[in-house]
Amino acid sequence: MALLEVRGAVKRFGGLLAVNDVSLDVEEGEIRGIIGPNGAGKTTLFNVISGALPLTAGTVMFRGETISGRKPSHIARAGLVRTFQRNAMFPKATVLENVMLCRHTQIDENILKAVFGIDRAEEERNLARSREIIAFLGLDGFADEQAQNLSHGHQRVLGIANALATEPKLIMLDEPVAGMNPAETDMVTDHIRRLRDEWGITVILVEHDMRTVMGICEKVTVINFGEKLMEGTPEEVTHNPAVIEAYLGSEEISL
Ligand SMILES: Nc1ncnc2c1ncn2[C@@H]1O[C@H](COP(=O)(O)OP(=O)(O)O)[C@@H](O)[C@H]1O
Ligand SMILES: [Mg+2]
Known part of the structure; x- marks a missing residue:
């Protein structure tokens, strides 16, 4: 059994079939790439897998359980999260607060405890784990900076940190290095590889x-x-004539 099994996924927007009968197996421990020309339906595929949008038809199974039709918060608690193509975070909160907030928004049975400070030991663990996530991604020097003041590259990395805050088994990254310079790209590529190698997290990335x-x-x-x-x-893939054909005239990618 694969970690993620997508069967006959269809997403229709009015007359447009944005995702048309896509089936996909992703094994635990894989780093899977999803590529395709602009407008091909990659982000929509992420949205229907993560539950941000309902499927028109098809099913998604994660760890042997049907997750299609469930709310994104339920899916996140099951261990599957996605990041967004653009920055999604709390801009006025600090880096550390962002990660802490994301832990609470996902673990909703703990919200009351957190807000009222009932369980101090758990708060301490949350804080320690948030710092660990930040350090893993090289953001420890920015823990007390407001998110909105970070560079574009670091804001994108914070988006990954916020997703990691929910302790996923599978993380889906939508264009994680978009708009980054080569040094930032290498840094994020390295983080992604270490996520899998050191933390055992399965990764799907649109790139x-x-x-x-x-x-x-x-x-x-x-x-x-x-x-x-x-x-x-x-x-x-890069030597396949059909793939080369699909990208012909496209300037967004060089094979
Ligand atoms: N919420 C939506 N409503 C209507 N059409 C959409 C919506 N989201 C995406 N689309 C359309 O679906 C197609 C696939 O888009 P998208 O999944 O964003 O492609 P990609 O991420 O591969 O560039 C495009 O034609 C896009 O305009
Ligand atoms: Mg997209």
Whole structure:
């Protein structure tokens, strides 16, 4: 049994089939790349897997349990979270507060305790774990900075920290290095690899930057016009004529 099993996923927006009969298996411990031209349906696929949008048809199973039709908060508690293509965080809160807040918003049975400070020992554990997540991602020097004052690259990394705050088994990253310079890209690529190698977290990432995909993904799924075009190693995918055809005239990617 794969960690994530997507079967016949369909998402329709009016007359548009944004995701058209996509099936996908992701094994525990994989770093899976999802690539495809702009508008292919990659973000929509993330939205239907994470529960942000309801499926039109199909099912999603995670750890052997059907999660399609569940609320994103339920899915996050089951261990599956996604980050957003653009920054999603609490801009006026500090880096540390962001991670703390994300722990509480997901673990809702603990909200009252947290707000009223009933369980101090648990708060201490939350604080320690939040600091650990921040340090893992190299943000420890910025723990007390307001999120809105961070560089673009660090804001994106904070988005990953906020997702990690929910202690996922599977994290879905939507264009994690978009808009980053090469040094920032290398830093984030390294974080993603360590997430899997050191913390055992399975990763699915949507990415335009083929250097990043080639560098860290064992397997790549290509989406085109909402459909799965092919799946294979980065080498197989970049040499596939149908994939090259799909990207012809596209300036967003160089194969
Ligand atoms: N909420 C929505 N309502 C209507 N159409 C949408 C919505 N979200 C995405 N789309 C459309 O679905 C298609 C796939 O979009 P998207 O999943 O964002 O592609 P990608 O992430 O691969 O660039 C596009 O044609 C887009 O305009
Ligand atoms: Mg997208």
